[in-house]
Amino acid sequence: MLSLGIDSGSTTTKGILLDDQGIREKLIIKTSSSPRKSLYEVYDTFWSDAVGCTVATGYGRSLLKKANRKITEITCHARGSRYFEPNCTGVIDIGGQDCKAIALDEKGNVTDFLMNDKCAAGTGRFMDVMMGILEADLEDLDDFVINAKAISISSMCTVFAESEIISLLANDIPKGNIALGVIHTIAERTATFYGRLNLCGPVFFSGGLSKSKIFCRVLEEYLGQSIKTDVLGQYTGAVGAALIGYESVE
Amino acid sequence: MEIRKELPEIFKSFSEARQAGFISAKNFKDAGNPLIGIFCTYFPQELALAMGAVTVGLCASSDETITESEKDLPRNLCPLIKSSYGFGKTDKCPYFYFSDLVVGETTCDGKKKMYEYMAEFKPVHVMKLPHSQDQVAKELWKQEIIKMKEVLEEQFAVSITEEKLHKAILLKNEERKAMKEFYGLCRQDPSPMTGMELFNVLVGASFDFDREALPSKIRDLTQKVQEEYQIIQNNEIKPRILITGCPMGAATAKVIKAIEDNGAVVVCFENCTGVKAVEELVDEHNLDLFGALAEKYLNIGCSCMSPNTKRFELLNRLIDEYKVDGVVEMTLTACHTYNVESLSVKRFVQQEKGRPYTYLETDFGTSDVERINTRMTAFIEML
């Protein structure tokens, strides 16, 4: 049997198709102005008679009427993280517009969670906007900050940080230093946020920023512990959704 | 629990009490009775009852007047304070309009400073509430209650005799007992009513001005709900939630809705909307009436107390009695005392009671409804 998991996030929509052998197919697309459309685009790509269960997660999850189940991103991220890192007891996810921290027990059940969804600071969007001002691509983040020295950015609000960066640029501060400063700001924020859960075990880090080696290294510095990531980290929610679907049918 | 046919009808008179109350407030006033506006459960309502007056809660719960209030008050202030002030200032709340006197207490900093401005357009008396609950504090509070009595006597040219006060104590205790029986129904599993129904009664009852008749009205309701419950055997097992934190009103009922739309049921409100100020009775046998009032009221476990041990004693008992599966704390933005205390509540609930806990900070707007939904659903999935 195949199981389909779709994660409808604010920036991207992800789909995972899996069976008892593991992940079979994956797809990531930008979430358009109509999240429903993006959801169905992923759904139509993967759906066939062989799919025994479809689980939707993420902000837009209720839009997929054809889903067998709708489960929150907290539960799905927890399940997905365990797939990538079977021993983790903590999860950090930096999404496009929010940031989550999840605590798990030994069996992988969620015991506590925090969501920062009120403010763009400390999310992927913050990094995105700042890189935009620096006229650089988020994908090239690691190259962009090579040999840079972090400059401290004091504004936490996206709008104020924007003007702070513009004045730094006016003062001829190298762009790489500014970008590294932004990385430090987000990483420090994230670590403090995660610290509220008071956990000590292995932590899995997911979301778009987990692809950046520098970001991971800085985050580890603030956390005071090493973190686990996976090349498919961005799919954590979708993987979790597909697994929950699979397990509920089996 | 939608299977019931008649219950919504039974609840209706209470749910609509606040709106209907506008008219009964006017009738009540036209008959020459004073109306006293209050902002907090620390006010000894017996004083008002003893002089034939009635108290009405003025805590607003709508973002309608917040912009107006921000002309005078800072933006990062608790919405309850801003909204209440705004309704007073713009004269949009009929209850505020009808109030002959507004009584405030020095509870949290925002409120006590707000009263200074409110006094510019309304007669206001502020009771000085101590922030601890020891004997010295009780003596102070007793003196404040006596002072309050004198203010009332002077302003309304009445005399609040010991006899009248004792009668009022008995009456208010009757109301508390009736209310306790009513919300106590939710100790049963499954609960005989939804949290929203419970909430509507809790709020509605405070807008019923016939306080003499209120206890039997509540008892009637209790009996009907219980009878219905026994006829309609409902075996739907849902996770049972206790709500704690700041008081709730119409705008923050969105939290109850998010919980109950997503598969759980609210069985208890520990906050000031629910049991916090109702649980303990005034000692009817204490001959020192003011001492008895001081004792009861000062024992209310509000976060403006330090330390606030009473809140934890109450939570401890309620979590067991109501067989609570999870605790949701709702605080209002910029309510420092409750926001700071939330860490102690979290520790207590998770470590000492071994129950899941989650925390939610919100205001009177609707922009976060979806976010609240996601959080509450994730919390319920976790139970």
Ligand code: SF4
């Ligand atoms: S929460 Fe505290 S300040 Fe607010 S009504 Fe209750 S006792 Fe009064």
Ligand code: SF4
């Ligand atoms: S909710 Fe908090 S800040 Fe607001 S009035 Fe009550 S105690 Fe004060």
